[in-house]
Amino acid sequence: MLLAACNGGTSGDASGSPGDEGNPLRIVATIGQIADAVDRIGEDAVEVHALMGPGVDPHLYRASESDITRLESADAVFWNGLHLEAGMTGVLERMEDLGVRSVRVTDGIDRGQLLAPPEFEGAYDPHVWFDLGLWTIVVASVRDALVDMDPVRAATYRANAEAYIAEIEDLDAYVTEQADALDAGIRALVTAHDAFNYFARRYGFEVRGLQGISTESEASTADVQALARFISDRGIRAVFIESSVPDQGVQAVIEAAGARGHTVVVGGEIFSDAMGVAGTPEGTYLGMIRHNIDTIVSGLSGE
Numbered sequence: 001m002l003l004a005a006c007n008g009g010t011s012g013d014a015s016g017s018p019g020d021e022g023n024p025l026r027i028v029a030t031i032g033q034i035a036d037a038v039d040r041i042g043e044d045a046v047e048v049h050a051l052m053g054p055g056v057d058p059h060l061y062r063a064s065e066s067d068i069t070r071l072e073s074a075d076a077v078f079w080n081g082l083h084l085e086a087g088m089t090g091v092l093e094r095m096e097d098l099g100v101r102s103v104r105v106t107d108g109i110d111r112g113q114l115l116a117p118p119e120f121e122g123a124y125d126p127h128v129w130f131d132l133g134l135w136t137i138v139v140a141s142v143r144d145a146l147v148d149m150d151p152v153r154a155a156t157y158r159a160n161a162e163a164y165i166a167e168i169e170d171l172d173a174y175v176t177e178q179a180d181a182l183d184a185g186i187r188a189l190v191t192a193h194d195a196f197n198y199f200a201r202r203y204g205f206e207v208r209g210l211q212g213i214s215t216e217s218e219a220s221t222a223d224v225q226a227l228a229r230f231i232s233d234r235g236i237r238a239v240f241i242e243s244s245v246p247d248q249g250v251q252a253v254i255e256a257a258g259a260r261g262h263t264v265v266v267g268g269e270i271f272s273d274a275m276g277v278a279g280t281p282e283g284t285y286l287g288m289i290r291h292n293i294d295t296i297v298s299g300l301s302g303e
């Protein structure tokens with residue numbers, strides 16, 4: 001079925017330059033954060049579609065028939081590649097055989113800079129967008145892939161990427177400043193799943209997720225109790241829900257902390273693996289990162 005639909009008159013010849021004829025490159029991205037980078041660098045020269053919209057969990061996502069059709073007729077697919085898209089790795093890996101360029105945007109990051117938590121069975125933690133320094137490397141890889149596919153517009157892609165990276169660096173400085181303003185003793189981020197280890201490393205937080213690095217495994221009662229004990233022992237004021245993970249788990253932790261005599265509140269909703277709704281500030285990468293740090297600081301400080 002996949003083979004029958006391939007090479008079907010698309011502009012998927014990676015050696016050509018779609019820019020010559022004014023045809024936009026057709027790019028499919030998995031998560032919004034990657035689509036946003038493609039869009040910012042490619043502007044009118046690309047038509048980018050994110051498979052996973054607001055509230056969608058990439059760890060559990062499976063490609064629909066229409067996703068596969070869309071992928072097959074794209075010039076390229078841009079994806080995380082570090083086991084983030086666990087349910088569609090096979091589909092994504094097949095695309096190269098169908099003549100669709102496959103860009104794993106994390107390939108440019110030195111493996112030594114990646115986190116490899118033992119509980120994630122030898123795989124790297126895929127949530128690299130929460131270290132804004134690492135994300136600039138990803139943005140540079142997106143730029144290089146677009147330049148390679150469409151050299152006619154190289155100067156535009158390079159200029160757009162430079163401007164975007166400068167914005168990310170400014171935001172990185174803001175996040176650092178906001179984090180540093182919190183007392184070290186209250187810099188503990190408790191969330192629904194373990195998406196914030198890169199955030200923790202770069203900005204000096206302790207993090208705990210109820211579910212692991214992936215949401216593929218369910219949290220047990222023992223996990224809920226252990227997290228409630230951590231929150232109560234540390235006197236943590238607020239925990240956070242994630243837009244792409246159901247909040248029952250976090251609510252159970254709040255109740256379990258209450259049963260231990262410690263009141264903890266929901267400090268707000270933050271964006272982990274999915275961005276917010278298109279057209280809102282949180283519907284962009286820069287906007288979701290800013291929302292997160294502002295929500296975390298106000299939730300933890302109570303101000």
Ligand SMILES: [Zn+2]
Pocket residue numbers: 059127193194195213214215272273
């Ligand atoms: Zn995740």
